[in-house]
Amino acid sequence: MLITGAQALIKSLELEKVEIIFGYPGGAILPVYDSLNHSEIKHILTRSEQGAAHAASGYARVSGKVGVCMATSGPGATNLVTGIATAYMDSIPIVAITGQVSTAVIGRDVFQEVDITGATAPFTKHNYLIKKAEDIPRIIKEAFFIASTGRPGPVLIDLPKDIADTKIEFEYPKKITLRGYKPNIIGHPLQISRAAEAINKAKRPVICAGGGINTAGAEKELKKLAEKAHIPVVTTLMGTGAFSAKHSLYMGMIGMHGISSANKTVSVSDLIIAVGARFGDRATGKVEGFGPKAKIIHIDIDPAEIGKNVQVHIPIVGDVKQILDEMIKSVELKGSTDWNKYTDGLKEECFDDINDSYLNPVEVIRCLSNKTKGEVIITTEVGCHQMWAAQHYEFTKPRTFISSGGLGTMGYGLPAAIGAQIAQEDNMVINICGDGSFQMNLTEMATAIENNLPVKIVLFNNRGLGLVRQLQEFYCEKRYNQVHFSFVPDFVKLTESYGIKAVRIKKPEEIPKAIDSLISEKGPFLLECMVDIDKNVYPMVLNGSSINDMIGG
Amino acid sequence: MKTTLSVLVENHPGVLSRIAGLFSRRGFNIDSLAVGTTENPDISRMTIVVEGDEYVVEQVKKQLNKLVDVIKVSKISPEDSVTRELILIKVDAEPQVRSEIIHISEIFRANIVDVSRKSMTIELTGDKDKISAFEELLKPFGIKELVRTGVIAVNRGTNTIKIEEED
Known part of the structure; x- marks a missing residue:
């Protein structure tokens, strides 16, 4: 039986077990939306295409499945694009499907034409412009395979309208032949035994866990390794949740706004075991100052990350879960050592009680963490609130901290929360945001209401851009420019106009009750906390300094 | 330092722009790039001369390998390979200097492929040194135009750069 290209596309998505598409219709993608009418696949209509891409990425981060988003040609x-680039920087598997103008007029600057494969080539893992309808099933199968295997990432498929209307005989390929794509999964046994030997000899080892642990589902192996040899663990921003923040060996997040105990542990260690981390600049600070006395073992699935930012002594390329599992066998059992005593001491230094007379955002996050036991899904936007969330919410599970790490995309949190809530209906999803970021994509509150998604929002309103203000304080000698809003809407009223309950607090004593109402609310809820704009994020490592050199650490 | 890489890629439209885009995005410098199909029409071979130290070359190789359309990347060592480039060079050639140009061309085994009243076009194949020496000698006559193909290279002996076919 002959079916159209658009029908073949939907059928292929069904065969890839896609349950949900986040998208926004339009002219060039009409045939695909028409075919979607007859499909079991659910479609979530967001309020902008960017929202759709972020929602797909939030869905992917929480579920571990490939997120799918869809949009028309041109705008x-x-x-x-922002959503795709965000997913690329954080290695998130999404498949983006775009409509395109008909092949006969490609290149003639017709209405809503843009070269999206050209535009996205630098920040997609791969992309396709479909030229023949017969290729649709193969391309869909390849796209899901490429997006989800090796180091995951976004794949874009551009489908011209005439190809979507072309009739073909549908046959879904059983096999994939991609001679240029063969991710290396199995770690080299010799390298693994060299690494284990180095761990056994090390006096002051530290594990640095990155987002790769979350991606590979290697949290159990990580815990096993850390416990067997009594190795303290730090995480990168992307590794948040990979190791329980309540574990006695956990030292905190490293980096520019890392926790002091974590940064100090790395700085004095003699062996850094980096697992699924890419030594990003925000994590390492000045590279020469990153573990200056340490040998480095680098375990990663992407060979191009080895030696890219930091010189490595023992590289191991492959799936971190498999490698850790293999490595644990040769790592010697060790009890608590002087090194552990030392790192425990570092931890005690930096966790003080807060007893402020003003509404401190850190206290809000700690209260939220306690009352939710560190078990809910937290999404964030980008800014001060993001750093406070990463520093002070005690994440206990992988895939629960959903944040734009690499690209630093403001406006990510709310749409990502929508995707996250769909991926895990039974868990609570809370978007922690600032008023700057929130205003970028707050229209997605409509998507939440429309789909009965009980997404919670904790909004820190400082009437401006706190983290940029902080940068201007340090790097521009307090010449503040364009970081204060002279107008902000009444967020409570605005939220209520969406049919979402909202509460505003101004004093510290209001925190516990407000958090209780947020948690007990069945539907979506917004808690607005009025905070001061000059509340900085500390510790802070200045540009060009090593992470041991912290202000406020 | 210049390094020659031989890159086997899928013969698809858009592959060249992906590779060129990768070089510009990552800040790698291309000295020359030559591309054409191989004995297998589905596969093209690019010979890329890269400028940069060992770190850069290693990064170029790894980043190229990450592209799905790139099948294989091999470094070509200057000692164990034959490298050639073809140039077309158009020089001012008034009748009184023609014989001298012809003489130089004969020494270099270059071919004169076009002659007009005031100019000559010469084709020369060779490695980099030979080509620059030739260019140097023709400079005094006045070079009107010079086009080069970029270096192509092949390993000496029975060594080949091929993909390992499965199935």
Whole structure:
């Protein structure tokens, strides 16, 4: 039986077990939306294409499945771009499908035409412009395979309208032949035994866990390794949740706004075991100052990350879960040592009680953490609130901290929370945000209401851009420019107009009760906390300094 | 330092722009790039001369390997390979200097492929040194135009750069 290209596309998505698509319709993608009418696949209509891409990425981060988003040609496609780039920087598997003008007029600057494969080549793992309808099933199968295997990442498929209307005989390929794509999964046994030997000899080892642990589902292996040899663990921003913050061996997040105990542990260690981390600049600070006395073992699935930012002594390329599992066998059992005593001491230094007379955002996050036992899903936007969330919410589970790490995309949190809530209906999803970021994509509150998603929002309103203000304080000698809003809407009223309950607090004593109402609310809820704009994020490592050199650490 | 890389890629439209885009995005410098199909029409071979130290070359190789359309990347060592480039060079050639140009061309085994009243076009194949020496000698006559293909290279002996076919 002959079916259209658009029908073949939907059928292929069904065969890839896609349950949900986040998208926004338009002219060039009409045939695909028409075919979607007859499909079991659910479609979530967001309020902008960017929202769709972020929602797909939030869904992917929480579920571990490939997130799918869809948009029309031209501006629909370009609005996806920020979401795709965000997913690329954080290695998140999404498949983005865009409509394209008909092949006969490609290149003639017709209405809503844009070269989206050209535009997204630098920040997609791979992309396709479909030229023949017969290729659709193969390309869909390849796209899901590429997006989800090796180091995951976004794949974009551009489908011209005439190809979507072309009739073909549908046959879904059983096999994939991609001679240029063969991710290396199994770690080299010799390298693994060299690494284990180095661990056994090390006096002051530290594990640095990155987002790769979350991606590979290697949290159990990580815990096993850390416990067997009594190795303290630090995480990168992307590694948050990979190791329980309540574990006695946990030292905190490293980096520019890392926890002092974590940064200090790395700085004095003699062996850094980096697992699924890429030594990003925000994590390492000045590279020469990152573990200056340490040998480095680097375990990563992407060979291009080895030696890219930091010189490595023992590289191991492959799946971190498999490698850790293998390595644990040769790592010697060790009890608590002087090194552990020392790192425990570092931890005690930096966790003080807060007893402020003003509404301190850190206290809000700690209260939220306690009352939710560190078990809910937290999404964030980008800014001060993001750093406070990473520093002070005690994440106990992988895939629960959903944040734009690499690209630093403001406006990510709310749409990502929508995707996250769909991925885990039974868990609570809380978007922690600032008023700057929130205003970028707050229209997605409509998507939440429309789909009965009980997404919670904790909004720190400082009437401006706190983290940029902080940068201007340090790097521009307090010449503040464009970081204060002279107008902000009444967020409580605005939220209520969406049919979402909202509460505003101004004093510290209001925190516990407000958090209780947020948690007990069945539907979506917004808690607005009025905070001061000059509340900085500390510790802070200045540009060009090593992470041991912290202000306020 | 210059390094020659031989890159086997899928013969698809858009592959060249992906590779060129990768070089510009990552800040790698291309000295020359030559591309054409191989004995297998599905596969093209690019010979890329990269400028940069060992770290850069290693990064170029790894980043190229990450592209799905790139099948294989091999470094070509200058000692164990034959490298050639073809140039077309158009020089001012008034009748009184023609014989001298022809003489130089004969020494270099270059071919004169076009002659007009005031100019000559010469084709020369060779490695980098030979080509620059030739260019140097023709400079005094006045070079009107010079086009080069970029270096292509092949390993000496029975060594080949091929993909390991499965199935």
